[in-house]
Amino acid sequence: xxxxxxxxxxxxxxxxxxxxxxxxxxxxxxxxxxxxxxxxxxxxxxxxxxxxxxxxxxxxxxxxxxxxxxxxxxxxxxxxxxxxxxxxxxxxxxxxxxxxxxxxxxxxxxxxxxxxxxxxxxxxxxxxxxxxxxxxxxxxxxxxxxxxxxxxxxxxxxxxxxxxxxxxxxxxxxxxxxxxxxxxxxxxxxxxxxxxxxxxxxxxxxxxxxxxxxxxxxxxxxxxxxxxxxxxxxxxxxxxxxxxxxxxxxxxxxxxxxxxxxxxxxxxxxxxxxxxxxxxxxxxxxxxxxxxxxxxxxxxxxxxxxxxxxxxxxxxxxxxxxxxxxxxxxxxxx
Amino acid sequence: xxxxxxxxxxxxxxxxxxxxxxxxxxxxxxxxxxxxxxxxxxxxxxxxxxxxxxxxxxxxxxxxxxxxxxxxxxxxxxxxxxxxxxxxxxxxxxxxxxxxxxxxxxxxxxxxxxxxxxxxxxxxxxxxxxxxxxxxxxxxxxxxxxxxxxxxxxxxxxxxxxxxxxxxxxxxxxxxxxxxxxxxxxxxxxxxxxxxxxxxxxxxxxxxxxxxxxxxxxxxxxxxxxxxxxxxxxxxxxxxxxxxxxxxxxxxxxxxxxxxxxxxxxxxxxxxxxxxxxxxxxxxxxxxxxxxxxxxxxxxxxxxxxxxxxxx
Ligand SMILES: Nc1ncnc2c1ncn2[C@@H]1O[C@H](COP(=O)(O)OP(=O)(O)OP(=O)(O)O)[C@@H](O)[C@H]1O
Ligand SMILES: [Mg+2]
Numbered sequence: 001x002x003x004x005x006x007x008x009x010x011x012x013x014x015x016x017x018x019x020x021x022x023x024x025x026x027x028x029x030x031x032x033x034x035x036x037x038x039x040x041x042x043x044x045x046x047x048x049x050x051x052x053x054x055x056x057x058x059x060x061x062x063x064x065x066x067x068x069x070x071x072x073x074x075x076x077x078x079x080x081x082x083x084x085x086x087x088x089x090x091x092x093x094x095x096x097x098x099x100x101x102x103x104x105x106x107x108x109x110x111x112x113x114x115x116x117x118x119x120x121x122x123x124x125x126x127x128x129x130x131x132x133x134x135x136x137x138x139x140x141x142x143x144x145x146x147x148x149x150x151x152x153x154x155x156x157x158x159x160x161x162x163x164x165x166x167x168x169x170x171x172x173x174x175x176x177x178x179x180x181x182x183x184x185x186x187x188x189x190x191x192x193x194x195x196x197x198x199x200x201x202x203x204x205x206x207x208x209x210x211x212x213x214x215x216x217x218x219x220x221x222x223x224x225x226x227x228x229x230x231x232x233x234x235x236x237x238x239x240x241x242x243x244x245x246x247x248x249x250x251x252x253x254x255x256x257x258x259x260x261x262x263x264x265x266x267x268x269x270x271x272x273x274x275x276x277x278x279x280x281x282x283x284x285x286x287x288x289x290x291x292x293x294x295x296x297x298x299x300x301x302x303x304x305x306x307x308x309x310x311x312x313x314x315x316x317x318x319x320x321x322x323x324x325x326x327x328x329x330x331x332x333x334x
Numbered sequence: 335x336x337x338x339x340x341x342x343x344x345x346x347x348x349x350x351x352x353x354x355x356x357x358x359x360x361x362x363x364x365x366x367x368x369x370x371x372x373x374x375x376x377x378x379x380x381x382x383x384x385x386x387x388x389x390x391x392x393x394x395x396x397x398x399x400x401x402x403x404x405x406x407x408x409x410x411x412x413x414x415x416x417x418x419x420x421x422x423x424x425x426x427x428x429x430x431x432x433x434x435x436x437x438x439x440x441x442x443x444x445x446x447x448x449x450x451x452x453x454x455x456x457x458x459x460x461x462x463x464x465x466x467x468x469x470x471x472x473x474x475x476x477x478x479x480x481x482x483x484x485x486x487x488x489x490x491x492x493x494x495x496x497x498x499x500x501x502x503x504x505x506x507x508x509x510x511x512x513x514x515x516x517x518x519x520x521x522x523x524x525x526x527x528x529x530x531x532x533x534x535x536x537x538x539x540x541x542x543x544x545x546x547x548x549x550x551x552x553x554x555x556x557x558x559x560x561x562x563x564x565x566x567x568x569x570x571x572x573x574x575x576x577x578x579x580x581x582x583x584x585x586x587x588x589x590x591x592x593x594x595x596x597x598x599x600x601x602x603x604x605x606x607x608x609x610x611x612x613x614x615x616x617x618x619x620x621x622x623x624x625x626x627x628x629x630x631x632x633x634x635x636x637x638x639x640x641x642x643x644x645x646x
């Protein structure tokens with residue numbers, strides 16, 4: 001179980017309204033990802049759900065029960081922090097056992113659960129070590145282990161992977177996804193990372209300044225962003241926005257074209273420009289094109305074998321079927 | 335020159351200076367403790383200057399061990415030091431945790447709390463023994479007098495009078511007496527040194543990780559459990575520092591003991607050294623060596639104990 005409903009939840013720090021009243025429902029077993037620019041209130045929202053931050057107004061329901069006044073430990077949610085927040089003076093075993101010990105569970109049962117959690121997270125060899133003697137990835141596993149043993153109805157992750165290096169991040173991302181598949185528990189995951197959001201989420205919640213800009217599945221958000229902000233935020237590299245005459249041709253105030261939806265050619269195309277920077281990743285090439293007369297820079301993504309260089313003239317043709325049209329207020333229309 | 339030689343060479347003056355600084359006094363103490371050396375002797379004037387020809391072997395040590403105050407002074411040293419440590423650490427933790435929260439007037443409260451530490455030990459002792467602990471003129475006497483006159487007044491009151499007429503007259507405690515002078519010293523030094531503990535614990539509390547606390551809250555830890563399992567282990571090292579520094583300082587208490595009772599019923603090793611040093615430097619030096627040994631034993635013992643209890 002773990003259906004989480006936020007009903008007109010808001011938060012003020014002093015006079016500053018960080019989160020204006022907001023409604024959101026996260027279904028049981030869903031993997032929800034909060035994304036948004038830094039300072040938009042993702043962590044605050046997560047902490048409010050956890051109960052670490054009081055609400056200024058509104059209600060939170062978990063499984064139909066109003067938990068607004070319920071203390072954090074009684075909400076049945078477990079949280080994994082960016083800094084891991086392991087207890088430095090306790091061994092890994094004691095760290096994982098801590099929530100159970102606080103519940104007053106008998107020692108034999110605690111041992112069994114800790115062993116099981118350690119087994120599933122490959123931590124058996126480290127049980128007697130202190131957190132300081134672990135690598136970042138291992139620490140993160142311990143933090144997850146500590147969350148799992150409580151058997152919570154929901155997990156809250158606040159940028160859990162952002163302290164890890166790129167390779168480990170991919171590995172842990174898969175592990176968390178697998179964990180979700182296996183346990184089918186509600187998870188709320190805060191991240192900055194495009195790829196994490198797109199690959200892990202059942203549902204992405206895009207926030208800006210505490211306001212939900214759009215909620216939807218990753219592909220919905222990619223294919224049909226509600227406005228310019230979401231369009232620019234989802235997808236990497238960013239969508240190109242073109243205003244003026246070219247947009248007017250499509251009957252819009254602004255049009256948006258994703259870099260991967262532009263064909264390149266050396267000889268002919270709809271638009272013409274000069275390559276200023278070309279980035280070759282092997283599998284793909286990114287070209288930053290100037291002097292098109294459309295926008296400051298147009299970013300294009302092409303196959304890895306395409307080889308334009310700095311200063312080359314390049315012709316661009318957008319794929320007509322995937323051009324996004326926005327009105328003057330930034331909303332997308334068909 | 336190998337890579338290490340130059341740095342070592344450059345460090346050597348400082349190291350040498352420190353060695354000389356420590357070793358010379360220690361060496362002289364050791365030397366004096368093995369010879370007959372007195373300041374004044376009409377019968378044996380040759381003992382009044384230190385010389386190897388006055389060699390006494392372990393005689394001074396034997397003399398000290400057999401003197402009537404030695405074992406009492408050792409016990410009393412340990413008693414005073416341990417009591418002060420116990421009180422300052424407990425009070426220090428309590429106060430530090432209390433004022434670590436934000437509240438109006440925080441800055442002033444903190445400064446006031448620290449201020450006893452800036453009072454000179456002798457002044458501290460004089461103030462305490464005369465103004466607070468004096469059985470007649472001090473707070474002690476006034477308070478007990480006040481209680482007595484209150485009880486006196488209540489004896490005639492209706493309904494409850496019979497109850498109070500069974501109460502005896504209270505006697506203020508005299509802290510200069512043989513049995514109580516150690517407690518007076520413990521109280522005044524605790525008052526003076528608690529701020530030191532508070533200061534150190536407070537800085538440590540401010541470096542405590544808040545996310546760990548939040549994680550513990552989510553894990554269902556009560557305020558007490560958070561204190562017991564997070565804050566207290568976090569304070570382990572600062573407690574060790576406070577204990578070690580204070581143990582060193584308080585093993586050599588002197589001014590307070592002198593002012594409270596002139597050693598009457600309350601001697602520690604330094605005081606004994608002082609008494610011997612009136613004339614018998616040899617015995618005083620032997621006592622000094624015993625004091626060094628005692629300080630080391632106490633320090634090792636205390637650190638072990640703290641390490642065991644806090645670091646799980
Ligand atoms: N205790 C606080 N007091 C005052 N303002 C706060 C407090 N905590 C957060 N804020 C403000 O609330 C806003 C949202 O902060 P929050 O930490 O939720 O952002 P975030 O989306 O998690 O950002 P990031 O991605 O950088 O972690 C920020 O503008 C921040 O300055
Ligand atoms: Mg954050």
